[in-house]
Amino acid sequence: ETGVTQTPRHLVMGMTNKKSLKCEQHLGHNAMYWYKQSAKKPLELMFVYSLEERVENNSVPSRFSPECPNSSHLFLHLHTLQPEDSALYLCASSQVASAEQYFGPGTRLTVT
Amino acid sequence: QKEVEQDPGPLSVPEGAIVSLNCTYSNSAFQYFMWYRQYSRKGPELLMYTYSSGNKEDGRFTAQVDKSSKYISLFIRDSQPSDSATYLCAMSGRNYGGATNKLIFGTGTLLAVQP
Numbered sequence: 001e002t003g004v005t006q007t008p009r010h011l012v013m014g015m016t017n018k019k020s021l022k023c024e025q026h027l028g029h030n031a032m033y034w035y036k037q038s039a040k041k042p043l044e045l046m047f048v049y050s051l052e053e054r055v056e057n058n059s060v061p062s063r064f065s066p067e068c069p070n071s072s073h074l075f076l077h078l079h080t081l082q083p084e085d086s087a088l089y090l091c092a093s094s095q096v097a098s099a100e101q102y103f104g105p106g107t108r109l110t111v112t
Numbered sequence: 113q114k115e116v117e118q119d120p121g122p123l124s125v126p127e128g129a130i131v132s133l134n135c136t137y138s139n140s141a142f143q144y145f146m147w148y149r150q151y152s153r154k155g156p157e158l159l160m161y162t163y164s165s166g167n168k169e170d171g172r173f174t175a176q177v178d179k180s181s182k183y184i185s186l187f188i189r190d191s192q193p194s195d196s197a198t199y200l201c202a203m204s205g206r207n208y209g210g211a212t213n214k215l216i217f218g219t220g221t222l223l224a225v226q227p
Contacts (some may be wrong), residue, residue: 004155006155040120040219041219042116042216042217042218042219042220043156043200043202043215043217045214045215048214056214090155090156099144099146099161099204099215100146100158100161101158101215102158103148103155103156103157103158104155105154105155106154106155108153
């Protein structure tokens, strides 16, 4: 595997379900990010982890819970989501001192 | 006023044309400027990265930054149908908002290159 990988690529879940998104980076980076991409809106930064510590939580509802067990892996735990949470969820990574972020292919989430 | 403004398009051009994509911004603290290309149902791919003002060229792509006008551009020469994608501008200033790598994105411009 190379670059940034995300699983699953597609996810359909009911409002009462609990699911998790997984991201893995193979670039030797030490910062990881979660973004939300909705139609006709700019990418929205959700969470930033730098050296495995959360450094940014961009006013994201508590139904989204991130976890970064090490510098290569990032999870986004989802529970009791709303239909408006349907979007493409993107993971990215970078070196802490660099603005160059590299993205994964995303997870297309549909909440029914 | 949005921090970053980008015309959403769509922009349709014939194959071989020179394409000009642009973004304006309001925050003079931005120092790092990026262009990403995003194909349908894929993640954004970093295309060009520039620091401060000036030009950077990579093959058929040229990125320009004019900090005095708060304006950045991406030029694509000899455009190909494979260039059809959404192009996102993004920018960042060190320690912006307390997070050194917080990128602010434009909404993206959808480009279609017709064969």
